[in-house]
Every structure is written in structure tokens, then in C-alpha cells.
Amino acid sequence: MAEDVRPIVAFATHNAHKIDEVYDILRERVPGLERGHLLSAADADAPAPVECGISYQENALIKARALAERTGLPAIADDSGLSVDVMGGAPGIFSALWSGRHGDDRANLELLLAQMEDIPDANRQAAFVCAAVMVQPDGREIVEMGIMGGRLTREPAGAAGFGYDPIFVASGQCVTNAELEPDVKNAISHRGGAFRALAPHVAALLPRR
Secondary structure, eight states: OOTTOOOOEEEOOOOHHHHHHHHHHHHHHSTTOOGGGEEETTTTTOOOOOOOOSSHHHHHHHHHHHHHHHHSSOEEEEEEEEEEGGGTTOBGGGGGGTTSSTTOHHHHHHHHHHHTTTSOGGGOEEEEEEEEEEEOTTSOEEEEEEEEEEEEOSSOOOSSSOTTGGGEEETTOSSOGGGSOHHHHHHHSHHHHHHHHHHHHHHTTSOOO
16 A cells, blocks of 8 residues: 555444455545545544434434544444344344344344244245435535335355355345355445445545545
8 A cells, every 4th residue: 555545435344354344345436546535443543422413314424423523524424234124123223232232133033033933934034224424524415315125034145255244145146145256245235326426425535636
């Protein structure tokens, strides 16, 4: 990486998997983007704010606003979750703490599978939803949405991805998200759709050569 690469945007996450995934999504649409252009919340030693919103958009904006204020950089953030049809859209914004322990992926998906145990295959439709946002230090805000429809399996499969990926099969696919190659998943994912829509705004931050 070139020594003169400096952060141009802060990314409000401490999740290393998510940082790598979003960087891979953005760099396809933002020529010249390097990993060093992204300053994570961990890099900035920024605490995670309380996500007290009642929608994906609100929670993403809470995170981006806090990081933009702390770093003085434009900040991007996302909030995403799994919406299960027969559960009225749950776990939704509570997806990451569904089991009561925030970020315990295995416990979360095992609890969800147990709750869905008696639901027949024909009624296991679900969708991943993502809100990706950018907040400028001057208060300007951009919100983009992405959705990936599919269905839930009965057993986890695959070692890639994170969260509920091992129990979700996207529409048009025959394996779980955790069994897909990263580039295939990114091309169809909720997060991919939302961040591709946000990409032109990130590209505008790159220094002109």
C-alpha cells in the first residue's frame, strides 16, 4: 500500500468480516479505492453507540453520526438483519442479539432454527435487509437500501460468511450464503446492493489526481 494513502471515510463497525466484505463491494465500483482509505471504528478507537433506533435506517444513522463527529471524516455505516415472514419480520433489527448475547452468531441462528422447527419448508421464506448510510461532518446524510430474498434451511451449512449466512439460501441459489464464493454472494446480497448504491458518494471523496 502506498505510503500517501490516507483515510477518506470512516466505517462505523468493529466487525472485521464486515469491513473486508464492504471493501470488496466498494472497490469494484470505486476505482482507486484502497483498504487504507477506510478508517474503521476500531482504528479510531471509537466506542459503539447505543443503537436505540426502531429501524435499520435509524440505527445506521446513529452509528455514522457518532463516528463522523469523533473523526471529522465522512462516515459510512450499515444496519442489517434477517426478516422472517412467518415471524412478522423478526428478528429484524434485533438479529445480532436475538439470543440475548450481541454478536453470538451461533447462538442466534440456533435459537431461530428452534423457533422455526415446526414451520414447513413451504413457509420458511425470509429476507436479509440492509440500510447503508453516509453522514458528512456538515450534517448531510444519504440512505440507501438493499434486500436479498430467500428461505431458511433446517440445518447450518458452510463455513464462509457470518451471522445467519449458514441457514439462508438466497432466491435462485441452491446452497447457503455461507457456501457461496464471496464474489457471488456480494453480487446478490442485501449489503452489496446497498453499498453499490452508496459507492458513487464514496468515489466522490477520493482525492483528484
